[in-house]
Amino acid sequence: MNGHDRRSSAAAAQREDVATVPVTSRERLRSFLVIFRHDLRTARTGLLAAVLAFTALVALLSPLLKNAENNKPFSADMKLSVSIVDEEDSFFGTLFTEVVKDVQYLDQVHFDTFEKAQERLDRDETILFVTLPPDMFEQTRTGSVRESIQLYLNPRKSMEAASLATLIRQYYFAVDHLYSAVFGYQREYMKLGGDEDESWQQTTKHALNSLSAYFTKHRFVEKGSNPDRTAVFHALSGILILLSFLPALGVLYQTSRLCRTDLENRLTLIAGRISPAVSRVLTGLIWWMVLVFPWLVALRLAAVLKTLLPTALVLAGVYLMAACLMLFVGRANAATVSVYQAGWLIFFALLLFGGIFYPTSLFPVWLRMGAQFTPLHASMQAVFTALTAKGSVSPDRVLLSFWSVPPALVLAFVRVKRRRSRA
Amino acid sequence: MIAEKTKERMNEGLIVRNLTKTLRGTEVLRNLSFDQPKGSIYGISGDNGAGKSTLLKILASVLVPDGGQISYSGIPLSGRARWRSLIGYVPQEIALDDRLRVRETLEFWAAVRGMPASIRRELVKTAMGDPLIADFVDKALRECSGGMARRVSLVVGLFGDPALLLLDEPFSGADAHSRSLMMERLRHLRDRGRTILVASHVENTLTALCDRVLHLEGGHFPDSNPGVAAL
Numbered sequence: 001m002n003g004h005d006r007r008s009s010a011a012a013a014q015r016e017d018v019a020t021v022p023v024t025s026r027e028r029l030r031s032f033l034v035i036f037r038h039d040l041r042t043a044r045t046g047l048l049a050a051v052l053a054f055t056a057l058v059a060l061l062s063p064l065l066k067n068a069e070n071n072k073p074f075s076a077d078m079k080l081s082v083s084i085v086d087e088e089d090s091f092f093g094t095l096f097t098e099v100v101k102d103v104q105y106l107d108q109v110h111f112d113t114f115e116k117a118q119e120r121l122d123r124d125e126t127i128l129f130v131t132l133p134p135d136m137f138e139q140t141r142t143g144s145v146r147e148s149i150q151l152y153l154n155p156r157k158s159m160e161a162a163s164l165a166t167l168i169r170q171y172y173f174a175v176d177h178l179y180s181a182v183f184g185y186q187r188e189y190m191k192l193g194g195d196e197d198e199s200w201q202q203t204t205k206h207a208l209n210s211l212s213a214y215f216t217k218h219r220f221v222e223k224g225s226n227p228d229r230t231a232v233f234h235a236l237s238g239i240l241i242l243l244s245f246l247p248a249l250g251v252l253y254q255t256s257r258l259c260r261t262d263l264e265n266r267l268t269l270i271a272g273r274i275s276p277a278v279s280r281v282l283t284g285l286i287w288w289m290v291l292v293f294p295w296l297v298a299l300r301l302a303a304v305l306k307t308l309l310p311t312a313l314v315l316a317g318v319y320l321m322a323a324c325l326m327l328f329v330g331r332a333n334a335a336t337v338s339v340y341q342a343g344w345l346i347f348f349a350l351l352l353f354g355g356i357f358y359p360t361s362l363f364p365v366w367l368r369m370g371a372q373f374t375p376l377h378a379s380m381q382a383v384f385t386a387l388t389a390k391g392s393v394s395p396d397r398v399l400l401s402f403w404s405v406p407p408a409l410v411l412a413f414v415r416v417k418r419r420r421s422r423a
Numbered sequence: 424m425i426a427e428k429t430k431e432r433m434n435e436g437l438i439v440r441n442l443t444k445t446l447r448g449t450e451v452l453r454n455l456s457f458d459q460p461k462g463s464i465y466g467i468s469g470d471n472g473a474g475k476s477t478l479l480k481i482l483a484s485v486l487v488p489d490g491g492q493i494s495y496s497g498i499p500l501s502g503r504a505r506w507r508s509l510i511g512y513v514p515q516e517i518a519l520d521d522r523l524r525v526r527e528t529l530e531f532w533a534a535v536r537g538m539p540a541s542i543r544r545e546l547v548k549t550a551m552g553d554p555l556i557a558d559f560v561d562k563a564l565r566e567c568s569g570g571m572a573r574r575v576s577l578v579v580g581l582f583g584d585p586a587l588l589l590l591d592e593p594f595s596g597a598d599a600h601s602r603s604l605m606m607e608r609l610r611h612l613r614d615r616g617r618t619i620l621v622a623s624h625v626e627n628t629l630t631a632l633c634d635r636v637l638h639l640e641g642g643h644f645p646d647s648n649p650g651v652a653a654l
Contacts, residue, residue, distance in 0.1 A: 020536055020583025021507045027537030034534040042522065262514030265485045266579075269507055271535050 021270050031271045036279040039254075043283055047290055054294035061298045080160060081108040083117035083129035093132045118152070127154045127161045130168060159232075236304075237383040238356040240295060241376060244315040245347060247287035248322030252343040254280050255330025259339075277416045281323045288319045305391035310398050314382045317402045321375050322350075324408035328415045350376045375404035435497055436460040436618050437482075437587060442491035444477055444642075451477045453643040455491070459620065459635075461586075464613050466629030467622040469639035475622035476515055478639070479591045482620065483512040495587050495618070511585030515592045517572045521565040525556055525575055528564060532579045546582060553578055555604055569596030577605055581612075588612065588619045594628055606632050 022031040040047075086093030097111050110120060110129075117129035131150040149172055153161035189199040255277075258264040267276055292315055299305045329343050351357060354376025360368050371377055379401040386393045442455040451474045459465045467475050480486040482493065484503055493500040500506050519528050526547075533546045551560045555574040564572060577593060588609075594602050609619055609632060623629050629636045637644055 020585060021504070022537030023504065023508070024537075029537075031535050031537035034531065034537075038520075038531055042520075262516040262518035263520070265480070265483070265514055266512065266518045267535070269483060269485065269510070269512055270532075271537075 022272075028272070028275070032275040032279060035267070035271060035275050036282060039279045039283045040286065043250075043287070047286065050287070050290045054290065058294040058298045058301075061302075080106055080164060081110070081120075081126045082106060082164070083110040083112040083120055083126050085112055085114050085117045085129055085131040087113065087131075088133075090132060096132070121152060121154050124154065124156060127157045128152060128165055128168075233384060233387040234359060236299075236387055237380055238351075240292060240311070240315055240383055241318055241354065241356050241380055242351065243291040243295065244288060244318040245322045245351070245376075246291060247284040247319060248326045249343065249347065250287060251280050251284045251323045252326035252330045252340070254283075255327055256336050256339045256343075259331050259336075273416050277327055277412070281320075281327070284323050285316075285319065288316070299387070300391075303390075304387060307391040310393040311383055311386040311391055313398050314379050314386070314393065314401045317398075317405055318376065318379045321404045321408045322347075324405070324412035325375075327412040328408070331415045350374060353377065355380050375408075378403065434461070435494070436463065437495045437620065438493070439482075440492045442478070442481065442493065443489045444474075444481060444486070445489055446477065451642050452481075452488075453641075455639075455643055457637060457644070459618060461496070461618050462613055462616045463635070464609060464619040464621065464633045466633035466636040467620065467639055468624065468626045468629050468636050470624060473639040474642045475624070475639055476591055479512070479589050479620070479622050482587075483510060483589050485512075508583075509586045511580045511583065511588045513577055513580035513588070513590045513593055515595070517564075517576050519564055519572070519576060519579065521563075521572075524561060524563050525567070526551060526560045528575060528579065529560075532582055536583060550578055550582065555608060568598075570598045570601030573597045574601055574605060577608070581608075584617075586617060588617055590619065590621045592623050593621060594623065594625065602628065 022028045084093065084097055086097075097109060110117070110126065112120065112129070114131065117126070117131075120126045121129055129152050131152075133149070149168070151165045151168065153165055184202070188202040189196070192198045192202075258276075264276075292312075296305065296308050296312060296315075300308055305311060325346065326343055329346065330339060332339050332342065334342070353360075353371040353374040355371065356376065360371045360377065363371060378397070382393050382397045382401045385397065437459040439458075440456050442452050443450065444452040455474075455478065457465075467478060469475050477486065481488045482500070484500060484506055488500075495506070495509055498505050498509060520531070523531065529547050529550045530543075533543045533550070536543075538546070551557065556571075556578055559567065559571055562571075564575065567575065573593065573596060577590070580588065580590070590609075593605060597605065606628075609621075613619055613634075621629060621633060626636065626638075
């Protein structure tokens with residue numbers, strides 16, 4: 001027996017009473033911590049790079065967001081000024097100026113020459129100006145509908161200007177159609193030699209044709225709020241949900257990479273099945289913190305969010321649900337490539353039906369009804385509400401966003417615990 | 424009488440009875456039976472797909488058998504926690520994280536057993552002095568040759584001084600020197616009363632190492648097999 005064997009035997013004798021696999025809770029905890037440390041260690045370079053990149057991003061974004069917030073671009077009660085150019089001093093122009101003065105969200109309406117209006121726009125006194133041509137409703141009399149107003153937008157306030165320009169165009173078409181309907185009656189009346197009934201029938205037909213142009217526009221005007229503000233918050237909510245989901249794809253990668261390999265067999269025989277899986281989910285949670293927290297902090301610094309907790313909870317729920325789902329998918333009995341494809345497919349389907357890419361209000365009604373029951377829908381609504389309400393979300397909304405976590409947890413647990421019957 | 428029976432069962436080695444396993448509709452193991460006494464090295468030979476790895480995976484409790492009984496020292500395979508504390512499994516692949524150094528690999532696999540730090544340190548210290556790996560403990564695993572990595576894999580499998588050691592193609596990719604060192608270590612373990620089952624498709628190596636070689640063919644031992652004839 002050589003020296004090493006003697007030492008080996010002595011060591012074996014010394015720990016005769018010690019099991020070679022973790023049995024007690026303390027031993028299992030020690031075993032789990034070792035696996036977790038190992039997983040963190042393998043991810044440390046990526047984590048460090050992400051921390052640095054996101055810290056730099058926050059440092060860059062915070063002042064911008066803060067300035068933006070100070071300028072109150074998304075304020076619900078924003079005040080805007082416009083110029084109207086009506087060089088022919090038309091009857092309609094005078095009436096129009098009087099009407100728009102009463103519009104609440106318009107701070108000031110200037111009645112300018114073209115040059116003066118241009119000057120105001122350059123000095124940022126107005127966000128847009130509109131020119132009214134002298135023959136504005138000429139085309140209407142001939143029966144064709146054409147846009148003859150000209151809109152000049154302030155490029156430094158493009159979002160607000162575009163928003164208002166859209167409204168002006170809508171109003172213009174509305175007036176144009178009403179005008180044509182009234183004019184149509186008079187014209188028909190004269191053409192039909194004073195036959196009132198026939199004139200009304202023809203004019204009604206014409207008015208209905210005009211109205212039909214608005215049938216498809218209901219979604220745009222449904223909420224009546226500033227569409228760009230909604231779009232920005234929608235995009236931000238989408239980014240936060242997306243960043244919360246991404247670490248789950250790391251869980252999928254790790255699970256699928258190790259699934260049914262000898263390395264996993266070796267580890268499972270000693271540490272069991274649960275510890276490596278939990279370690280993977282916790283490592284993903286650290287990734288989640290690195291990816292999501294800087295954004296939340298940036299939004300807090302910019303005063304878009306006054307409180308972080310509800311939003312952070314909802315987003316943590318998104319990660320937990322996604323991580324459990326990916327643990328389930330990652331252990332599927334299929335080729336690694338197919339497992340990745342399935343994982344990405346689920347990822348995109350959940351994002352799509354959760355309303356992350358497009359608001360679900362754009363979906364057909366039947367699809368909208370179905371989308372409400374997908375796991376990310378409630379979370380997206382909660383995060384969107386948080387962003388629009390300075391971070392405050394009612395507890396029932398937060399709870400609702402967690403509905404998919406328990407089923408996903410059960411799926412993952414059953415799949416991870418199940419012993420293999422196949423090689 | 425009961426005490427005598429218990430003592431008798433504790434002296435039993437590995438007992439496999441009527442083991443069957445079907446994978447994707449193919450019967451990989453068919454009514455496989457054999458006994459292996461304690462303190463012996465048995466070899467399982469056979470061509471690719473004969474069922475060697477499946478047999479070892481079942482014995483390692485990685486796969487669930489469809490039927491049959493397995494026990495060692497009176498402890499059945501179904502008592503998984505106790506069974507796993509008995510066995511050391513060295514899989515066919517190297518199955519180690521090649522980003523780690525050999526020293527770190529030993530530390531990880533010792534620590535993952537959840538032992539107290541003092542025992543763990545002692546275990547790692549002993550393992551690092553092992554002639555199988557002592558020359559390259561500071562080398563990164565990815566820089567090790569196939570033979571070196573095999574030796575590390577074996578040392579990791581020996582952690583905890585398991586009573587039943589299951590080795591799946593342990594010499595694959597190992598050079599003559601590595602093979603000789605590993606065989607010497609396995610003989611030593613046998614002499615200390617450890618039970619070792621080695622699966623390999625290289626019959627010469629098995630003949631040189633093992634006390635008995637069982638030839639697996641199409642998921643069972645043919646009738647002429649001495650391992651079966653004895654049962």
